Amino acid sequence: MSQTLFERLGGTEGITKIASDLTDYHVAHKAIATRFANSDISKLKNAFATFIISGTGGPNVYKGMDVLSAHKGMNISAVEFMAVLDNVLAALKKNNIAQREQEEFLYILYSMRSQVVLV
Helix, strand or coil, X not given: CCCCHHHHCCHHHHHHHHHHHHHHHHHHCCCCHHHHCCXXXXXXXXXXXXXXXXXXXXXXXXXXXXXXXXXXXCCECHHHHHHHHHHHHHHHHHCCCCHHHHHHHHHHHHCCHHHCECC
C-alpha cells in the first residue's frame, strides 16, 4: 500500500516544521509580508500546519475557514500567489522533501488559485 502525502511529508511532526518555516518565509517576504504584519504568528503556524495535515491525507484537524472564504475580499494578486508558492517550495526544500512530493503539494496548492487570486 502506498503512503499518503501526509505520511511522505513526515506526518504531523514534519508538516509542523514545514508550516513553521513557511510562516517565517511569508512574514519576511517583501511581496506578502504586509499581509501578515498584524498576525499572531503562533496561531498562523498552527493554522497552516493543520490545513496541510488535513489536506494531505492526515487527520481532519483543520478548524479554519475554507480557502475561498478565507481569501474573499483580500484582492490577492497573481504575484502574491506565486510568492506564496515560492515560499512553499523553499520550505519543502529546507525540510528535505523529495521532488515528487514537492510537485504533488505544489499541484494541490496551485489548484486552489481560482479560490485565492482576485476573489
